[in-house]
Amino acid sequence: MKKAVRFFVALTILISGILLVSCSKDDETPGEFYMRFKANGTLVEYTNQLGLSAGFAQSGNQYVATISGWNDASSNFSLLLYNNAPITESTFSGYSVSVDGTVGVLLAHKEKDSGAVFSSGVTADYDARVTLSEITETGVKGTFSGLIKATGQSDISITEGTFFVKRVLN
Incomplete structure (x- = not known):
């Protein structure tokens, strides 16, 4: 299980790096893309057009989507x-690892005030849910x-999360 988690963390970092490099200022459309949610009732919003992207990858029978938002390095x-099948418009929840691959969703957040990195993790009280409502060649909505949770920090309840991000094609 640790090997699978390490593989997917490395894959996520690789995809995020590709997304950051592939975005350019010429592609920026002011105000079109966003990611927003409430963290324990407080609105958090990402509107930096260069920091809002989605990428899709495949390795064997494992399919991965990374959807990211940021305004600057602080959050x-x-x-x-x-x-185990192509990622399409549908709802994803839970998290399971088997010999066939990983199925599910993880949420990860660097919180601005504390700098702590939070994750939905793969624990018994796991309840993350993502719905992809639209996937086009130019954008992803959901x-x-x-x-x-983060060690030594109070849990954060993420509610009313919405996004419309630029799709980066490979």
Whole structure:
């Protein structure tokens, strides 16, 4: 299980790096893309057009989507979707690892005030949910919610999450 988690963390970092490099200022459309949610009732919003992206990858029978938002280095939020079939417009929840691959969703968030990194993790009280409502060649829309945790920090309830981010094609 640790090997699988390490693989997907490395894959996520690789995809995020590709997304950051592939975005350019010429592609920026002011105000079109966004990611917003409430963290324990407080609105958090990402509107930096260069920091809002989605990428899809495949390795064998494992499909992965990374949807990210950030304004600057002080805070970010990522939705990581895993499936054994192509990722399409549908709802993802839970998290399971088997010999066939990983299926589910993880939420990851670097919180601005504390700098702590929170995750929905793969624990028994896991409740993250992501719905992809629209996937086109230029953008990805959807909603998300869940509980995220970090060692030594109070849990954060993520509610009313919505996003419309630029799709980066490979």
